[in-house]
Amino acid sequence: HLRTGATTVMQMGVESDYVARMCEEVGLRAFIGESYRSGEWFTPDGKNVEYRWFEDDGRAAFEGGLDFALRHRNPSGDALVTGFLNPSQVDTCSADLLRRTRDAADEHDLLMQTHAAQSYSEFHEMTRRHARTPIEWLDDIGFLSERTLIGHGLFLTGTSWTNFHGDDLGLLARSGTTVVYNPWVFARNGIIMESYDSYQKHGVKVCLGTDTTTQSMLLSMRWASIVTKVFEHRADVGEARDVFNAATVRAADVLRRPDLGRIEVGAKADLVFWKTDTLTMVPSRDPIRTIVYYAEHSDIDRVMVGGRFSYENNAVRGLDEASDRRALQEASERVWEGWPSHDWASRTMDEHVPLSYPEFETRR
Known part of the structure; x- marks a missing residue:
């Protein structure tokens, strides 16, 4: 994240105490939620x-999850880590669990995040269970x-993804709920928001995320802009x-942090310093357009969080990145090797996700 210019992230999952310690060590501001749910999904047959x-x-x-969030309430905003509540997905959480979450969030003034309207299967599962869309049910x-x-x-009423009657956008807008759009990870699977500008015209708050690899806000901004223009067939959206x-x-306002995400008196000194003389940054008449449409990660010179540099001289503070890269590759190879035990059909990784050039397999 720091290498791609992020100063604040929102992370959900497990091992939250470890994640919090690492963020503090490298100097990354983070909102962290320990995930929980009522059950888990699986496929018995691939269908x-x-x-x-x-x-x-x-x-x-x-x-x-509540214990972690309360230990990291951070009312002053001075700590790097702030906790929130994270019931994982709308289709894996019971109404009772979500109500418990809402009540705890109200009592302790916490943010809460869940995944909803994120896939065909989830949308149709919720309409099957409740005769309500995921957003209507929430x-x-x-x-x-x-x-x-x-x-x-993304899978809302009034979109081509569902062709379903209703007013999901109106419900989101009237409730003040925020949609976190992750354009790159969905666009590479042929799915886009219909559309970014349309949500905002309906009064829905939208901010951007990265989801999985690569965790680049540069890519998120770029793809959010481009796919909106393509969908609307217009350049001025x-x-x-x-x-x-x-x-x-x-995004900072959604996190209720008016001291983040801007450069002004009273704001935290969270800053990204750009190289302005590279081939991707020159010529530059409008630096915002340059960053959104042309900049590369290599154009980032330094990243400051809380008045202290967390990334400079092509290195993240406190990390042995060469060692970390090796560990990541080794861990990934262990996952790939053990893939048959996780797959419903016991396929190998190469059977499940064939290489782009399968003949390479015989030479590696």
Whole structure:
């Protein structure tokens, strides 16, 4: 993240205490949520998605997530780490678990995030269970609010993805819920938001995320802008200024941190310093357009968080990046080797995801 110019991230998953320690060591501001859910999905045949429900409805994991969030409330904003509540997905969380989350968030003034309207299977599963869209159901149980973030919020009524009657955008707008759009990771699978400008015209708050590899806000801004223009068949939508705001001031406001995402008196000294003499940064008449449409990660010179440089001289503070890269490759190879034990059909990784040039397999 620091190498790609991010000064604040929102991270969800497991091992939150470890993630928090690492963020503090390298100097990365982070909102972290320990994930929990009522059950998990699986496929028995590669066609159907089924669910395996936990006996305790995810309550023990919820208590762990709440404990982490309360230990990192950070009301002053001076700490690097702030906790939030993270029920994983709308289709893997019961109404009771989500209501517990909402009540705890209200009581302790915490943000909460879940995944909803993120896939065909989830959308149709929720309409099958409840005769309600994922967004309608979340509204019914009182989960949508100003403190709620929804990733990814793409499969909504009124879009070609669902061709379903309703007013999901209106529900999101009236409740003050924020949609976190991750354009690159979905666009590479042929899925886009319909559309970024349309959501905003309906009054829906939208900010940008990165999701999985590569965790680059430069790519997120660029793809958010370009796919919006392509979808709308217009050049005057998805403007550089707007996607830049979605990655900075708008995201900071959603996190209820008016001291982040901007350069002004009273704001935290979280700054990205750019090289202005590279081939991708020159010529530059409008630096915002230059950054959104042309800049590369190599154009980032230094990154400051809280008045201290976390990235400079092509290195992240406190990391042995060569060692970390080797460890990442080795860990990935262990996952690939063990892939058959996780796949419903016991396929190898090469069978499941063939190489771009399979003949290379015989030579590596």
